[in-house]
Amino acid sequence: MKNSREIMEILEAYDLTGRYRAAAELAGCDHHTVARYVKMRAAGQQPDKRRHRARQIDDYLPKIEELVVRSQGKIRADVVHKRITAMGFTGGERTTRRTVAEAKAQFRAGRRRVYRPWVTEPGLxxxxxxxxxxxxxxxxxxxxxxxxxxxxxxxxxxxxxxxxxxxxxxxxxxxxxxxxxxxxxxxxxxxxxxxxxxxxxxxxxxxxxxxxxxxxxxxxxxxxxxxxxxxxxxxxxxxxxxxxxxxxxxxxxxxxxxxxxxxxxxxxxxxxxxxxxxxxxxxxxxxxxxxxxxLHPLPKSPFTAAFGTTRRVCWDSTISVEAVRYSVPHKLIDARVWARFHGDELIVTAVDEHGSAREVARHHRGQPGSPVLDDAHYPPREDKTGDRTPRATSAEEAAFLALGPGAASWLVEAAAAGVRRIKAKMAEAVALSKLHSAAEVDRALGTAAVTGRFADKDLLSILDYQAVHGPAELHRRSEDHSLQPGTGAWSTFGLSTTASDVPEYDESDLA
Known part of the structure; x- marks a missing residue:
């Protein structure tokens, strides 16, 4: 089947030459093709329209159209194929799909909804x-x-x-x-x-x-x-x-x-x-x-009646609703907010400086006496309990801490263990750093902090060990070995005992 452009070229070639064969040479096709399109034009037919050929499914077209109309164009082609196959159709499903598509297109052609374009107006x-x-x-x-x-x-x-x-x-x-x-x-x-x-x-x-x-x-x-x-x-x-x-x-x-x-x-x-x-x-x-x-001008304040009841944010960045304290962002302290319950949730709404309302907090319903807090509502705080870095306040403390991180660890652990005479032991460590290197003393202090050895001679003992054997390695006992006496000796108790082995007692012994 030629397309519209090729058909027009064939007809133009025939109009120039007036002969089928000459036009075929110019258009690059067979002279019978030229003759067919020329005759169709002379008969008033459209050359680009495909001529309908008799098909096996044509006998079932009334039934297909009936099914399409009854279903308002929603029936599937496979359902139609099953129907007409039961009626005797022996063709393929592909033929049925094409025919059903044509029937649906014809059905929608007369029922297509026509829309008028919407001409919008500014501010409407x-x-x-x-x-x-x-x-x-x-x-x-x-x-x-x-x-x-x-x-x-x-x-x-x-x-x-x-x-x-x-x-x-x-x-x-x-x-x-x-x-x-x-x-x-x-x-x-x-x-x-x-x-x-x-x-x-x-x-x-x-x-x-x-x-x-x-x-x-x-x-x-x-x-x-x-x-x-x-x-x-x-x-x-x-x-x-x-x-x-x-x-x-x-x-x-x-x-x-x-x-x-x-x-x-x-x-x-x-x-x-x-x-x-x-x-x-x-x-x-x-x-x-x-x-x-x-556009119409904006009101100065939003419609707050739907946001719930008003609450004033306290100094601890909370509001009280039904005897339960709920947190809100800390930037809203001393501001007015609106709170309402939606199911099991409390929703807090605030109005910013521009007059725009927005949700600032949402919590699950709490119980009286148990505040409901969100850490994100508060600024980050310093971890006071985790800040255990010693800071020197005197020349003696500075000389001790200058030994290294092992000295700082020793001071922290010794203070936590309640060791007596900490300042004297610190002065002793500084004095030992003059006999040994500062690195060796610092390593010994770190070992003492890890092993919990804070006695008077422990630091000197660790230094002597490191001088001979090098840095000490920590050994921790596992559960495979224990100094606790076991009960293996009791495993045979009572197995070989007989009546003759049991001592006899009389009443005088009992007395």
Whole structure:
């Protein structure tokens, strides 16, 4: 079968020469082929259309079309093949698949849904949706994905749950990040937004209505089973999951903390908002600079009624909820926060200096008398118990510590063991360093510290041993040998004892 370009070249060659063979030489084909296409053109037929040839499956076309119509174009080709095989069809499954594909294409041709392109207006619409986020320490996260319709500006915020206070905080953070509030907010019909449907009309959750009234916007929901009404946010969810969730396709490492996920989402938003969008041929950040003039102004304070009850952070960086103390980041000392329970978890929300609300702490429900603390909420502290480095406060101490690390180890261990006359023994070690080298005395002090030998003559004894045998090696007894007397001698006790070997006693002996 020739393609359209080859057919046109054949017909053009015939128009130039007027003969089949001459046209065949110019077009590089057989003269019978030239004749066939010329006759088809003369008959008013389309030369590039393949002529239908009788097939064995043509007798079963009515049944195939019936099955496709009954299933609304969803039936599989293998199911159709089993049906027509039982009716006597002996052809291959490949033929059936082609025929079923043609029947489905004809079925959809008259039922295809036609969409009118959505002409967006600056400052009018923002859409948000949720996507499954990565798993952090065995717990699943969620991605809040918002999409400003006209500028294509995206905001991705990771969250732990989809409760109304969390959504309120995400909306507040989104509005403050874009610098204004659009007229409408479009989302799905979740319980936080739509509580019921009556006669096809969505009944709004009164709490989300209060949130929308506070920010001066209107909450709208898409039609059920009609995702095309907010395809922009769903596309944002797809892109965010493909880039932020660790998969084999992006080779992203798994997140160790929730803070790493937040930083990755912020970096992702900076990247997608700073590159040219394929539809607008402009950067979303540049279009946002134009759209922000059409947005409503932001309120000074966020909607805090949904965040729970207020608490003042104490000097020990904790708040008290139901007689239980919970820690919050130490930077919030003397600040006001909001606390609420969600299941068995306490969620603490704070408002930063820019007026943006964010979750700052999350704890499991505690018991009175047992504070619930998170070490990450406190600054790193010096390990006082682990700091055992001696520091000289006099010339004698400096002379002793100058011998080396063995001297410092000896001082630490001797002090812990409560050794008497430590300063006199230190002066003795300094004096011995004049007879022996400082390195030998330091090595002997290190050996004494390890073996716990702090008596008066122990240091001199170790030095004499090292002078003859070299550095002493530590030998520790294993469990294979013990000086404790065993019970092997008792193994034969009572085996050879007879009645004659037992001494007899009379009453006088007992008396």
């Amino acid at each position: 619409w923002i859409q948000y949706d949720f996507g499954d986020g990565p798993v952090i320490k065995g717990r699943k996260t969620t991605l809040f994905c918002a999409w400003l319709a006209w500028s294509r500006f995206r905001v991705i915020i990771p969250i732990w749950d989809k409760t109304l206070p969390t959504i309120t905080a995400c909306l507040d953070a989104t509005f403050r990040r874009i610098g204004g509030i659009p007229a409408y907010v479009l989302t799905d019909n979740e319980k936080t937004v739509t509580t019921d449907h009556v006669a096809g009309i969505a009944v709004r959750n009164p709490e989300i209505v209060e949130v929308a009234r506070h920010y001066g916007t209107t909450i709208r929901t898409c039609l059920p089973a009609d995702p095309e009404t907010k395809g922009g946010s769903e596309s944002t969810v797809k892109i965010a999951k493909a880039d932020l969730v660790p998969k084999d396709a992006n080779l992203r490492e798994h997140y160790q903390t929730f803070g790493e996920l937040e930083a990755a989402c912020r970096q992702f938003c900076d990247e997608v908002n700073s590159r040219i969008h394929k539809a607008t041929r402009r950067k979303p950040a540049e279009r946002l600079a134009e759209e922000v003039h059409r």
